[in-house]
Amino acid sequence: MGYKETLLQPIMIGNRKCENRFFAQPMECVDSDEEGNPTDLTYQRYEKLFNGHFGFIDLEAITVTNESRARKTQLEIMPRNVKALEKFVKRLKEIYPQALFVFQLTHSGEISEPEFSRRVTVKPVYGLEGDLLSEEEVDVIMDQFALASKIVQDIGADGVDMKLCHGYLGSQILRPYNDRNWKYGGSWEKRRQFAFDLQERILKAVNYDKDFLIGSKVSMWEAFPGGCGSAGADSPLMDMTEPIDMLKGLEERGAQYFVESLGNVHCSMEFMEAGKEDPYLSYLHMYFTDLMKKNLKPETVVVGSHFSSFRGKKNKLLSIEPEKSSMFAMGARCIEDGMMDMVGLGRQSFADPLTPLKLEEGREDEIKYCNQCMNCEELMIRQVPVGCVTFNKHYTDLFRQIRIEKGKLTELHT
Ligand SMILES: Cc1cc2nc3c(=O)[nH]c(=O)nc-3n(C[C@H](O)[C@H](O)[C@H](O)COP(=O)(O)O)c2cc1C
Known part of the structure; x- marks a missing residue:
């Protein structure tokens, strides 16, 4: 089978048919209005992705509370946003009704920006001190996720991605570094219980509707001592025992898909999205998707990340013919070899939101x-x-203007 056939082949995710193997990664774009509702810029971005025939579209990290958030104009999902989000989903579904559309629900925890919100933590990380969250506060946050999921269902979207990656609250609680003795800290059994309880609360809120998609994007390895996927609270050693156990537990409790990722926005961003000098980091992600596939049921869909660096046939990868290392060829190869089921496109979905349609x-x-x-x-x-x-000229101009006003950014992290 050629790569076109492989990538355009439908796949079932739970009870739902997905038209092809293209997954639009959640990409935060900081363009909501002051109430966290979509603006014209948000509409333009998503209209393009729907026009581009992505089979599965994961709405960018949308916060379940505006008390603690990473971006000043981040999309929000609370009762006050229902009308605006309902109109948004309706508009997008008119364009390409076949697309499966899930919302990536998040709480930013220690990545929340203190300039305009409350930075909270479950155990302060060096360089990211914040208010210590109480058990009662975590309970409220879990209810906010459940309420947001009910909203997602009511407004006609297809499901949620419970964000457990990149150093936001989900990964903060799961990581071995969270060794404080509390309900969701210390032993692995207690830490993983957060993800299990959260998913169960979400499913209860949507009345265990089997058509409702539930999954998570996970940082299998956060790439710092004590981060998710390490061997102990201060260990620099990678150990996949906990992440695999968690995925299996979530799968047992009804999760139908997972999106692989690595890294943390605070300290190890290149593992999450490498710059042009490190295209070879893409190959690392395949090791983890393969591990996920090998440990999960065949019907659980695994989405691969970090495919933007493969580019077209004019890529910058050496030692392998460009025909074999292009984004399409490599994506199809990983699917055909059983390493994953779908190709996630993040930065490429910015560069050309019509990528699947053009193929x-x-x-x-x-x-x-x-x-x-x-x-x-x-x-x-x-x-x-x-x-x-x-x-996109709009952003070229904006970028130029910012560089003139503020100069070059010296460090790329939050
Ligand atoms: C501007 C920007 C915003 C992002 N926002 C999110 C997000 O909201 N949620 C998420 O899980 N990952 C986010 N990511 C990570 C991407 O979804 C993706 O995992 C990463 O860019 C690697 O894929 P790529 O090589 O296709 O870009 C973001 C990345 C960038 C560059």
């Missing part, structure tokens, strides 16, 4: 490929609307 229509030569300039990331860190600085 479908035989217009591959018209695809614009991400050059990993990381200027989109810089816009996010600057707390301004995010998009492709290379191929």
Whole structure:
């Protein structure tokens, strides 16, 4: 089978049919209004992804509370947002009703920005001190996730991605570093219980509707001592026992899909999204998707991450023919070899939101490929609307203006 056939082949996710193997990664774009509702810029971005025929679209990290959040103009999902989000989903579903559309629910925890919100923590990490969360507060947060999930269901979206990655609250609680003795800290049994309880509360809120999709994007390895996927509270050694056990436990409790990821926005961002000097880090992600597939039931869908660096046939990878290392060829190869089921596109979905459609229509030569300039990331860190600085003039101009006003950013982390 050629890569086109593989990538355009449908797949079942739980009870739902997904049209093809393209997954639009959640990409925070800092362009909501002051109430956390979508603006024209948000509409433009998602309309393009729906027009681009992504089979599965994960709405960017949307916060379940505005008390603690990472971006000033981050999308929010609370009762006050229902009307605006309902209109948003309705509009997008009109464009390409086949797409499965889930919301990535998040709480930023220690990544919350103290300038405009409350930074909270379950155990202060060096460089990220915040208010210690009580058990009662975590209980309230879990209710906020459950309420948000009910809203997702009521407004006609297809499910949720319970965010457990990149150093936001989900990963903070799970990591071995959270060795404080409390309800969700200390032993692995107590830490993993957070993810299990959270998923159960969500499923209860949506009345265990089997058509409702539930899954998680996970940082299998946070890449710092004590981070998720390490051997102990201060151990620099990688150990996959806990992440695999958690995925199996979530699967047993009804999760239908998982999105692989690595790293943490505070300290190990290159593992999450490498710049152009490190395209080879993409291969590391495949090790983890393969491990996930080997340990989960065959029907549990695993989405691979970090495919933007493979680009088209004119990529910058050496030692392998470009025909074999292009994004499409490599994505299809990983699916055919059973390492994963879907290809996640993050930065590439900015560079060319019509990527799947162009493959479908035989217009591959018209695809614009991400050059990993990381200027989109810089816009996010600057707390301004995010998009492709290379191929979208609106963001090119915004980026230029910011560099003139504020100079070059010296460090790329939150
Ligand atoms: C500007 C920007 C925003 C992002 N926002 C999110 C997000 O909201 N949730 C998430 O899980 N990952 C987020 N990511 C990570 C991507 O979803 C993806 O995992 C990463 O970019 C690697 O995939 P790629 O090589 O296709 O870009 C973001 C990345 C960038 C550059």
